[in-house]
Amino acid sequence: MRKSVAILFAFIISQFQAQQTPYYQQAAKYKMDIDVNAEKFTYNGNQTIQYTNNSPDELKVVYFHLYWNAFKPNSMMDQRVGNQGKNGDSRLQKDGISRLASIPKDQEGAQNIHWIKQNGKDLKFEIQETIMKVYLNEPIKPNSTTAFTMEWDAVIPQQIRRSGRNNREGVDMTMTQWYPKIAEYDYDGWATFDYVGREFHAPFSDFDVTIKINKDYVVGAGGILQNPTEVKGYDANAKIKTEKDKKAVWKWTAKNMLDFAWSADRDYIVKSFDVPEGPKVFLVYQNNEKTKVWEQAQPYVTKYFQLMNSHFGKYVYPTYAFIQGGDGGMEYGMCTMILGEAQDMEGLMGLMAHEGAHSWYQQMLATNESMHPWMDEGFTSYAENFVMNQLFPPKEPLPNPFANSLNAYRNFIKKGIEEPAVWLGDHHDNGSAYTYSTYVKGELYLVQLGYIMGEQNLAETLKQYYNQWSMKHPSDRDFLHIAQKVSGMDLKWFHHYWINTTKTIDYGIKDVKYDAKSTTITLVNNGQVPMPVDFSVMTTDKKIITYQIPLNMTHSWKEKDIYGDFKTMEYWPWTQKEYTLTIPYTKSQLAVLGIDFSQRIADVNMENNFVEVK
Template sequence: MKKSVAILFAFIISQFQAQQGPYYQQAAKYKMNIDVNAEKFTYTGNQTLEYTNNSPDELKVVYFHLYWNAFKPNSMMDQRVANQGKNGDSRLQKDGISRLASIPKDQEGAQNIHWIKQNGKDLKFEIQETIMKVYLAEPIKPNSTTTFTMDWDAVIPQQIRRSGRNNKEGVDMTMTQWYPKIAEYDYDGWATFDYVGREFHAPFADFDVTIKINKDYVIGAGGILENPAEVKGYDPNAKIKAAKNKTIWRWTAKNILDFAWSADKDYIVKSFDVPQGPKVFFVYQNNDKTKVWEQAQPYVTKYFQLMNSHFGKYVYPTYAFIQGGDGGMEYGMCTMILGEAKDIQGLMGLMAHEGAHSWYQQMLATNEPMRPWMDEGFTSYAETFVMSQLFPEDLPNPFAKSVDGYRNFIKKAIEEPAVWFGDHHDNGTAYSYASYVKGELYLVQLGYIMGEQNLAETLKQYYDQWAMKHPSDRDFLHIAQKVSGMDLKWFQNYWINTTKTIDYGIKDVKYDAKSTTITLVNKGQIPMPIDFSVMTKDKKIITYQIPMNMTHTWKEKDAYGEFKTMPYWPWTQKEYTVIVPYTKAQLAVLGIDFSQRIADVNLEDNFVEVK
């Protein structure tokens, strides 16, 4: 090799290594003082933010999110809802017309930044609706910390989506995504997603928040209340300290993505300890509509125990279920949910989903706006798994209803790829299925492909390696491939990046004197390994694993029964023949995937009843 070529090659390699680099994540520490005017639904705020740049890059600008600026007529959120009409989020529109368009002027959301300083120096900034771009007085060098101070006032918006005043159940204030929040910076750059209604992303941060509010209010929040003996609701022997008719509440939290709280005069607070943690708080209005909450404690206790056992230990000391918002939305150490529920199973379904976000949104903090299927989908998987333990049903597998839902949705022909950014889906229903259902079935299909034991080990190692970090789909796939020994890139590409579907069938069955020959056919666009089973007249089930060659390694065991491994089925080959040593007189049923985990879009030709 010529010397000049060798030098060039070495330079390219060094650049590649530098671009990949070691993993890093930014860090933040907020100290806030908030004074709430409850009568006018406004507040004033100031904060000190210590921001540490652990990246290898010198930062000359920073960005903050100002989410509440979206809640007004003609905002980007309003325009997005108007453009989508009835295809959008039903909570943001009524009869296809944006609810934001009719927000009264005095109830428009606003975060008015008075000034921001860096290490005492005034900074220039510009507001781009829900994004604030800040030009630094001095660059933040790698591995260094800078201090921002900021003063602002805010108008709590009419409750439209998640945040706001006077939600439909009469909760006075749902304070979520309510403060100027610094954006995440990582290998992909600044996560400066305009807020038009969906997901959030942020660096891990510590919070020290002091809230001054009318003494009649009770606050629920995600964090630790530092002065329970001085405020209403938490300590029966509390001696409320009030200055000019206001009480001061102090909350702290460490290593969470955001700090959320809610306030109402009619809240009650109940708490209990889950063995091995956490301490759980219920903060809600005690009335006829919320009476189901009285039944929830044993279910929530079992819920956290199951989650801790199967998906990794919940690391925070507390968790709060708070009545507020417009449905269910997860935040650091808490969730906001509507209080009304018809029965305990309905309430627990909501609590199980929002609580599971503590694993797949908080502790494993993937970039939700970019990869909503990793958060919503993995959370839905955990929800379904735990609910099947709390409320057992007679199903072939816990996820059978999710597979059926996906199968029925496909018939609508409106599917959009799961790889799309959350806010950029054109159809609200398509977003839900791409993110929640296909994300959940991503794991279900992996369990089918590589065996449930391997999937459980993958989820465990994913938690062990990536808890309290910002993993991506590449990180998860790396672990899945290492645990299983399989190549799984093909599956992720098909399932997440396309709208292609799985469709296998039994094309032909021929019965002979000593055996039966079955011809299978692949009519879909996604190739898969196939578990083909026969059930004999005496109810014995024999399963044949037909590997698909792209995995290059076959699953060795599966929780859904033992199997015999057959020669592989090349993904380019449309048909495959199976010969089983049973006669027609011996057979009762032939079928593809008796466990019903495979997301085959057409089951009509998957089973044959032998008569």
């Protein structure tokens, strides 16, 4: 065999083998001992990590995240906020100036690594701000486990974003992304994104955490408390057990989670209740006039978990905690940190519904948030609005539960600053553009799929997505594969347009001609994103007739939808500007003509979508 042919053959074989590589995911087991100095807002920590390499690759280095190193002047986060000015995250800046630039020296975040060892031997490491690169003495071979031990101390930063001391509601410590956290490794390599304010990613891990803190504190956490009778807040008959330094010892465990988060405050109270066939829920908050609405939460939270379990898949963890802390709302394993002050139950529950839904679309279905934030925030927003519409039915019924999100998207598009959802989370140039590309377009991705394939198929897709990928790290390709299989449609075109571009949908009614026995309607595509069209008429006797005009690129058409029956017409080629259909109704028989009576299609110009027959 000629050498060039042999090289080509070897390359083809290697590519085939790469495509056939079975799915794998890494695993870690943390054992931590933490000693908190509450007066100085510092702590000392040491941990052992049993790290298992389930990949087919030999690992010669490992990486850790040191997120708190971002909270100081001239950090990459500070630089990013400063460069964005008023276009950035409003929580990180004031009047266009970064809040990090003025953090006092003694309140700068810090994670100071004293040493790290592998199987008892010292390792060389480099600190690259929020990333620690560790050079291994012994490569970690495929399907093997190694042990890392390390010691560090940390300064709890001024509360700027999510973590930190003394948040604006007076909570003493919000301890999130607070420990040296091993990075995720998968087919795409190490997930070593610098932390400049957005999202996170990590391997599923087990946690055994011991926290020593002043006995006056109550700790809320995402995990299972092992000694509730020895600490404050969880057992009315508890006898607080302290060590010589008058510190209580809190022992927590958690299994198969992405992270372990906790919060501590002297004024916390703890309430708990069991959701039937669901988790034990803990409410951890400061009991005062501004948080009294928390006392009404139990029936709403109970119904919330029941609805989520029924429609999106069962919550698999034994507990969940809603904890007052942080700077708004942020999800973690088996808990969320949210601001506690609320005007009414609907406001509080809206925050709980969103952050709680991240247990599905961040924890159990653990996509890489830094690379695909729209799959996390967008799918979560979809679940939030789906459930909230049932918990708090609107006084004036909406055409669908997502109508407000659709209208918000239409209004935002007019500003002309949209950025593609495919961009990495931390690399959006405009804070509002990030919000809409991630939260809103991610949510509308599912809304549009429901319109294209039918709501029953979308519900089945979400169920199968959960069944096949819960407790794993799915990608957008994995979700799309299931959607196409369930619907029988080719949907790659839609995924491309909606996620990779900022092109918009804009269909309209161009012309209507009334004849003696029929009416002829000409529709026009004024946008850049092709879509199937559901065209409906309402007769004068209030009967609705819908005509499904399929798009040729799907190569299959939806067979049913919860928004009514329909008659399927000839398909509309995506290259064709106009489409004409004739219906057997006269002008005197018609009241309204329109595109998508359900108002799910994300058409940016609704003014030419409906005609009132007079």
